[in-house]
Amino acid sequence: MTRPPVQHFAGAVLLQGQALQDAYYLVSAGIRAASRNGYPTQRFEEIRRAIRAADMALRRHGDVVSIASQSDWGSDDExxxxxxxxxxxxxxxxxxxxxxxxxxxxxxxxxxxxxxxxxxxxxxxxxxxxxxxx
Missing domain, CATH: 1.10.1660.10 (Multidrug-efflux Transporter Regulator; Chain: A; Domain 2)
Known part of the structure; x- marks a missing residue:
């Protein structure tokens, strides 16, 4: 059974897949707007870092699988x-x-x-x- 990209529970929201990338974009845009208006953004930065870490964790897992299947190390590895x-x-x-x-x-x-x-x-x-x- 496929889970939806956005799920909500009592007091929590679970984001995955494209929803994580969308949330990162929206939080980044909000931080830029808040910063332009002189609003402190430190709290928002923590949210943005958490979203980025969650998204990258999934990507790294996929990278491990693809790297393990590579026979050589190309110059495009980052x-x-x-x-x-x-x-x-x-x-x-x-x-x-x-x-x-x-x-x-x-x-x-x-x-x-x-x-x-x-x-x-x-x-x-x-x-x-x-x-x-x-």
Whole structure:
């Protein structure tokens, strides 16, 4: 029996499949809007990270199966977390370096050794969300 992508229980909602990706997109859009309006987004970042982790856990499981079946390691293999700097993020997003630093400060990145580091997957998702909302 196939489970629906969205299920609700007393005090809880279970998301899976495309519903996780949709929720991530919507929470990301909400965070951007809240940040633009000066609303603190720290609580929302925790929700976004939890959704991302749940979605990536399922993807990693699928990756393990596909990697185990590969006979060689191609150049397209990437780790789940691919750190990039703000210059690379600016190129991907088509934004200024300062705008990417602001996004990193708003929760898309973290400080490492005095520099902002972002996850390539989150930046690509942000670029897709911006493209869809445009």
């Amino acid at each position: 780790s789940a977390v691919d750190p990039i700097d703000t210059a690379e993020a600016a190129r991907i997003l088509g934004l200024s370096l300062r705008s990417c630093q602001r996004l990193a400060h708003a929760g898309l990145g973290r400080r490492v050794g005095g520099r902002w580091v972002l996850d390539r997957g989150l930046v690509v998702a942000e670029a897709a969300a911006r493209k869809e909302s445009a």
